[in-house]
Amino acid sequence: MPHTRPAHARTAAPTAPAPLPVDCLPLDRRIELLRTTAEADPRVEGVLLYGSWTLGEADAHSDLDACLYVREEDVDAFDGREFVERLAPLKLAYTNMYGILAVVFDDLMRGEFHVEPTGAGIAEIATWRDQVHFPRPEAAVLLDRTGRLTAAVRELAAFDPPEPVATAQQLTDELANWTLMPAHVQTRGEHTRAHNLLHAVIAPLQLRLCRLLRGSTTHWLTPSRALETDLPEAEIERYATTTGPLTPEAVRTAAANSWEWSREPAAEAADRWGTRLPLGLHEEIAGALSPAE
Structure with a gap:
């Protein structure tokens, strides 16, 4: 059933409201x-x-x-x-x-x-x-x-989608910077901290960059909202590879997968909008996330 709403805000004296449908939420x-x-x-x-x-x-x-x-x-x-x-x-x-x-x-x-x-x-x-x-x-x-x-x-009724070029550049740079942090903390043995960073900090940045590229910015402020209907299944599957159990090996794998995924939309944004890619730094990050020999 459609979700019922009040027709307008009340500014006059209270009046008896119309009865709500019996099946309303x-x-x-x-x-x-x-x-x-x-x-x-x-x-x-x-x-x-x-x-x-x-x-x-x-x-x-x-x-x-x-x-x-x-x-x-x-x-x-x-x-x-x-x-x-x-x-x-x-x-x-x-x-x-x-x-x-x-x-x-x-x-x-x-x-x-x-x-x-x-x-x-x-x-x-x-x-x-x-x-x-x-x-x-x-x-x-x-x-x-x-x-x-x-x-x-x-005054807040209109939603202005994020400007693509500057936003893509910001997200590309944020992803590089923040992905270095789990790379560093894992070397200390702080796998729980790395696990949290992947999901609490890095994933929202990745999802925003994907939303920007797919023109799906309705849920920009909460990028995981309605993800199953807003983004292609392939990108949801990539997101799934960045999750896993809290074990040292699983966190290392998830972090490496996360960075591999981050680089793909960053490269796509560079091709489309000419954003800068610090390729040397990106390779160093990939190396830092590789399991130790």
Whole structure:
């Protein structure tokens, strides 16, 4: 069934919402409850959703991610946990490493809630360009008592694909630099660290370069998202060769495979866009990743 959405952000006095379809997702119901709960609380001047909902890709496994914009005179005393508990019982609620209220509802749905003062919080949205994309602003803004939130979000409605030449050069250079690190740390016997670098740092760079070459930049900000449908199967298979168990031999093989894969899209980008390839350095990196004789 299609995923139901609010038709527009509410700026007027609360009105009785249209009933949701009986087969709608739990996320739809919780978002509708968030809207009505915020409307009923005069301290909350705006609610902005982000994440998969705003991209039209939310499903039964999606999180509920929202910014709550609270009146300046109320924000210091605003209890975010108490507000969120009005939506459903919580199994977990804490301030995460980024200073955001993170929760787990009783049905195991995850959530993140930023609590921001209205003025400064809405002004900060302008700094999100190239980091956050709101293709459907009216679906993202659940509540906007002043109109300022909707206006700010509309400025981020258009997604500008990355400029190919400069971006390909940046990614090519990043891959060379970062791939040297697992080469070095493996010689210390830090195979766990090398294993982590391959997946946490290098793989996202590789996937972005592949996306750039294939013209598949919709999920640029989270390059592993929807990978199975966004990139050719052959490239997913190459990615798979960079993974493996955490044993010294497997990590060495994965690191060598990773660099071999990195060099292919880097060479393709050089052929297409004329980006620079430090071929001598690339060969030295390959040598550094080769198993010791």
